[in-house]
Amino acid sequence: MDKRSQKERFDDGLKTRREVLGAAYVDKAMAGADDFSKPFVDLLNTYCWNDIWNRPGLERKTRSMLNLAMLSALGKEHELKLHINGALNNGLSKEQIREVFLQVAIYCGVPAAVVAFRCAREVFKDRGNS
Numbered sequence: 001m002d003k004r005s006q007k008e009r010f011d012d013g014l015k016t017r018r019e020v021l022g023a024a025y026v027d028k029a030m031a032g033a034d035d036f037s038k039p040f041v042d043l044l045n046t047y048c049w050n051d052i053w054n055r056p057g058l059e060r061k062t063r064s065m066l067n068l069a070m071l072s073a074l075g076k077e078h079e080l081k082l083h084i085n086g087a088l089n090n091g092l093s094k095e096q097i098r099e100v101f102l103q104v105a106i107y108c109g110v111p112a113a114v115v116a117f118r119c120a121r122e123v124f125k126d127r128g129n130s
Helices: 004-023 025-032 038-052 060-074 077-089 096-107 111-125
Strands: none
Touching: 004 025, 004 038, 004 060, 060 077, 060 096, 060 111, 077 096, 077 111, 096 111
8 A cells, every 4th residue: 555645645646647547537526526525526536546556566558448349348539538438548548548449349339339439439529630
């Protein structure tokens, strides 16, 4: 377990989250946090974005591929679009993202891949690389 303070872990997680998802998105999400959602934001930044994303066992590109596959399988379109952006920020190519979604088609079903490809096209268009 990480022996650093909760604040250090939170800050490092927030830094990683901003690098992967983009500062504008994260800053907007953080600005929307209130007393009700603050414990969840703390959990995201500390445990998800620091304790998992900053572990040495997998590169960010690999973590992004895993997220794309899992979010596609779960049908979580909003989070999938967010993590397609993150995958591009982490250095995945459009071709690598396509390969993940082809794998999704085989193991999770064609409908899940249809949604994933549609989400990717939207993200690519929004980023100007359609």
